[in-house]
Amino acid sequence: MSASIPPIIWLRAESKAFEHRTPLTPADAATLADAGIKVFLERSDARVYPDEDYASSGCSLVDAGTWESAPLDAFILGLKELPDSAQPLRHRHIYFAHAFKRQSGWQELLLRFRQGGGTLYDLEYLVDDDGRRVAAFGHWAGFAGAAVANLAWCGRYSTELLELASLTAYKDKG
Numbered sequence: 001m002s003a004s005i006p007p008i009i010w011l012r013a014e015s016k017a018f019e020h021r022t023p024l025t026p027a028d029a030a031t032l033a034d035a036g037i038k039v040f041l042e043r044s045d046a047r048v049y050p051d052e053d054y055a056s057s058g059c060s061l062v063d064a065g066t067w068e069s070a071p072l073d074a075f076i077l078g079l080k081e082l083p084d085s086a087q088p089l090r091h092r093h094i095y096f097a098h099a100f101k102r103q104s105g106w107q108e109l110l111l112r113f114r115q116g117g118g119t120l121y122d123l124e125y126l127v128d129d130d131g132r133r134v135a136a137f138g139h140w141a142g143f144a145g146a147a148v149a150n151l152a153w154c155g156r157y158s159t160e161l162l163e164l165a166s167l168t169a170y171k172d173k174g
Helices: 026-034 051-056 106-116 141-154
Strands: 008-011 038-042 060-062 075-077 092-095 119-122
Touching: 026 038, 026 051, 038 051, 051 060, 106 119
Parallel strands: 008 038, 008 075, 038 060, 075 092, 092 119
Antiparallel strands: none
């Protein structure tokens, strides 16, 4: 990459059902844009932040799924797995791929990178100087997991006193 060409980050739309999270907030996108990094955002109605917030932060909005035709020097940023495909992967991808722990589909995924000449930066292995994971569940994740486990366990029983509704997504109030 030449010093005269600004780096490119391409935030892809997540393809996994019920995924609303994003690895890049509009405020952080603005910080990147202010530093001279070109940020492209794939439109998504599912993302927790509206597309307009990113546009106001200096991002260029593009259609969902266009990361495959992004410039080859772009970093493709996501959160969860890529859509199923046999297409070789040519770009540098940053996301939780779960490939190096040999989770389901790992061989096919790494083959796609090998065939396309792309690079995988798995966020699971992003560590600080002390070897601690940088992108990890926060303090409250364990409490949330325990609450969901309790709801699932209680949901096995049906009584007049215990009627549990199914879980639904809701907007953060903070």
